[in-house]
Amino acid sequence: MRKSLVLLSCMFFLLSTALFAQNTNIGSAKCKMCHTGPAKGDQFKKWSESKHSKANTAVGVAGKAECEKCHAPVAEFKAEGVTCEACHGAGSAYKSPTIMKDQKQSVANGLILQTEASCKKCHDASKAPSGHKAITFDYATASAKVSHKKP
Numbered sequence: 288m289r290k291s292l293v294l295l296s297c298m299f300f301l302l303s304t305a306l307f308a309q310n311t312n313i314g315s316a317k318c319k320m321c322h323t324g325p326a327k328g329d330q331f332k333k334w335s336e337s338k339h340s341k342a343n344t345a346v347g348v349a350g351k352a353e354c355e356k357c358h359a360p361v362a363e364f365k366a367e368g369v370t371c372e373a374c375h376g377a378g379s380a381y382k383s384p385t386i387m388k389d390q391k392q393s394v395a396n397g398l399i400l401q402t403e404a405s406c407k408k409c410h411d412a413s414k415a416p417s418g419h420k421a422i423t424f425d426y427a428t429a430s431a432k433v434s435h436k437k438p
């Protein structure tokens with residue numbers, strides 16, 4: 288009985304690593320290869336010019352895990368602040384052009400489509416450490432500021 292339970296949990300572990308092993312962070316420079324230029328929506332340029340790409344440089348953040356969880360959440364690419372993948376999910380499995388051009392396949396491979404709730408993982412005063420700058424958040428205004436839709 289106990290043996291089969293152990294076996295079952297081993298199988299579950301192997302299955303879940305097989306499903307998720309591919310999803311690693313690749314860095315915003317890799318997304319730039321395709322998501323660049325005005326006709327496509329200039330995602331890389333808009334992000335580079337936004338505060339998200341510099342969030343890791345906000346005063347007092349460097350080296351502090353309690354700050355970096357919002358200001359530099361992707362461990363391998365802390366220098367990129369709130370990276371593309373901090374919002375859209377780790378890209379190694381969905382980055383290929385055949386998968387990317389199909390929304391369903393992209394999502395099945397880890398792409399996260401954004402909603403107001405995605406922003407509130409960080410833009411929520413109740414989650415900030417005490418003494419933090421006031422966080423106020425209006426989704427319509429804020430998303431217009433960082434929007435990078437195709438024209």
Ligand code: HEC
Binds near residue numbers: 313318377390398
């Ligand atoms: C090899 C080229 C390529 C790479 C690399 C790539 N993408 Fe894409 N991506 C596409 C294509 C093609 C589409 C389809 C829509 C379009 O033409 O803009 C797309 C669509 C998307 C969409 C819109 C999904 C939807 O249906 O709303 C998001 C978000 C996205 N990519 C994010 C990323 C991120 C983040 C990275 C880096 C981790 C990345 N992409 C890397 C080619 C690429």
Ligand code: HEC
Binds near residue numbers: 354355410423
């Ligand atoms: C729950 C997520 C979260 C955590 C944790 C967090 N921050 Fe922030 N921080 C934000 C958000 C969101 C903003 C932008 C607020 C705004 O302008 O509405 C911000 C803004 C700031 C700013 C202002 C930057 C500017 O450009 O004016 C500083 C400085 C800052 N944070 C420092 C810190 C430090 C230091 C820590 C750790 C002690 C920390 N933050 C932890 C989410 C967080």
Ligand code: HEC
Binds near residue numbers: 338
């Ligand atoms: C992983 C955490 C995180 C997520 C998710 C996130 N943000 Fe942010 N955002 C921040 C931090 C941290 C800052 C402050 C950067 C700084 O000033 O150093 C910020 C700054 C901003 C600013 C600039 C503030 C200003 O008034 O200039 C806007 C606008 C913004 N975010 C919009 C959004 C929207 C819209 C979403 C959801 C689609 C979102 N953010 C998701 C962490 C996050």
Ligand code: HEC
Binds near residue numbers: 331433
């Ligand atoms: C703060 C979270 C956040 C970050 C960081 C972010 N995105 Fe997005 N992305 C969004 C949201 C929200 C949308 C929905 C459409 C919009 O308002 O731009 C979106 C939409 C997209 C789309 C679809 C555009 C369309 O025409 O519908 C692509 C492609 C994309 N993002 C790529 C990227 C790439 C590449 C990066 C990094 C260079 C990036 N995103 C960084 C939140 C983010």
